[in-house]
Amino acid sequence: MKIAFYGSSLLSSYWNGAATYYRGILKALAAHGYDITFYEPDAFERQQHRDIDPPEWARSVVYPATAEGLRSVLAEAGGADIVVKANGVGVFDRELLEGVVALSRPDALRIFWDVDAAATLDEMRGDAAHPVLAALPDIDMVLTYGGGPPVIDAYTGFGAARCVPVYNALDPETHHPAPPQPRFTADLGLLANRLPDREARIEEFFLKAAAALPEQSFLLGGNGWHDKPMPANVRAIGHVGTNDHNAFNCTPRAVLNVARDSMAHIGFSPATRVFEAAGAAACLITDAWEGIEQFLTPDEEVLVARDGQDVAEHLAALTEDRARAIGAAALTRVRAEHTYALRGEQVHRIFQEHRQRLTEAA
Known part of the structure; x- marks a missing residue:
């Protein structure tokens, strides 16, 4: 299955605390056979501060932070079975979310992946026109970086069909004991x-x-x-x-x-x-x-x-x-x-359960 993932950056952790999380989750999903493309804008000097090369387990697409660049990557949403918009991209967040809703296939699984749920929910409470609020009726599920029961209750209260925390974790291949410096x-x-x-x-x-x-x-x-x-x-x-x-x-x-x-x-x-x-x-x-x-x-x-x-x-x-x-x-x-292999297994099961429910409802 193909995943189109629109996030801040996979290649750079510069002003991007979610980089390790994205890498761990997506690498684990690739091990389950998912074909993943990660779309990130060339913004905030991240491409000048890369700390990994484009990985083997995901296709990396860096696009200009322009309206034309935005259109070019959103055009690829229609080819994916699972389309993910993460928050905190930093440029065109509203347009990316609206594009994911409008341009993904009717049978695609649409996900809003919130890597800062507490802040997003505070914004939503103060803004009845918040783009996430507007998108929730067309989003199949919200996955979050953390938050537990308070976040689940808040998102379902705002109308999310489903909200599941997928916590940070460890990739033992990249983070492990090392000699002191x-x-x-x-x-x-x-x-x-x-x-x-x-x-x-x-x-x-x-x-x-x-x-x-x-x-x-x-x-x-x-x-x-x-x-x-x-x-x-x-x-x-x-x-x-x-x-x-x-x-x-x-x-x-x-x-x-x-x-x-x-x-x-x-x-x-x-x-x-x-x-x-x-x-x-x-x-x-x-x-x-x-x-x-x-x-x-x-x-x-x-x-x-x-x-x-x-x-x-x-x-x-x-x-x-x-x-x-x-x-x-x-x-x-x-x-x-608490490894990303276990988190990847969790997300894989979530995807499978969603597909099974759609099959049973058909």
Whole structure:
């Protein structure tokens, strides 16, 4: 079966936190025999910051971020059995969604794949003319990057025929334990782009902890932090490509996950970084959010912090032996229960069930 997938970028993680998620899910679906084409715009300098080559398991189409480029890729929607519009493409999001609805075949499975459900739902609550609201009657299902029961209830309340969370996970072939690198040496490392709905939480959980532990070293990777005032023991190193994530996770004594405001509020939304860190056997400290126990066991496989003071206390008490034990337990858990192979199997079953229902209704 052919899948046409319209998303932000498969080839670049630059200002694109969904890249690892797309790669993991689509690679797993390709293993089930799906013929996948991923359409991404040439925008936001992503093509100048590619961190993978076009993969063997999907056809990659990069199109100009112009009206003509948009028309050229939407014209291919009619040839697919499954047509997916992901949110957060960044250019022509409304037009892509409307085009998927209008130009896909009547018998095609139409999917809106929401990689930021909390933010999308907030927008929908404040805008009766929101394009997703307008498209829901013609969409067969909504798949989400996370969110659990609150997101399912919200989407079905807005009229979605079906909503299923497909959580982040680990691809053990790409994210795994690796030798440490001196350039990533620190007591606590954090990978996070500077975004408006995350900055205050990073100030609380990371910078406040750094200020409380001036004798310890803190490492911050990600875009946008170059002009942010920071304690002297924080080193900001800019964008870290996915090829360096394993070494980044394996080198510091611990690594930190800080959810964005919306995802922390709604819960059940583990970031890709959670599984990347666990897959590298890193000792992970995460901000507290509802549903963490569904993925990792607190105090055994992850350390949970309510605020920056908690982060500082965890780090001050963390021995190298305990850090290694927590990381090893997390690695065992995610390899057993949270791989993209398992997520791909979940999505494959969802597709099969949909086709079976259509057959029975015919």
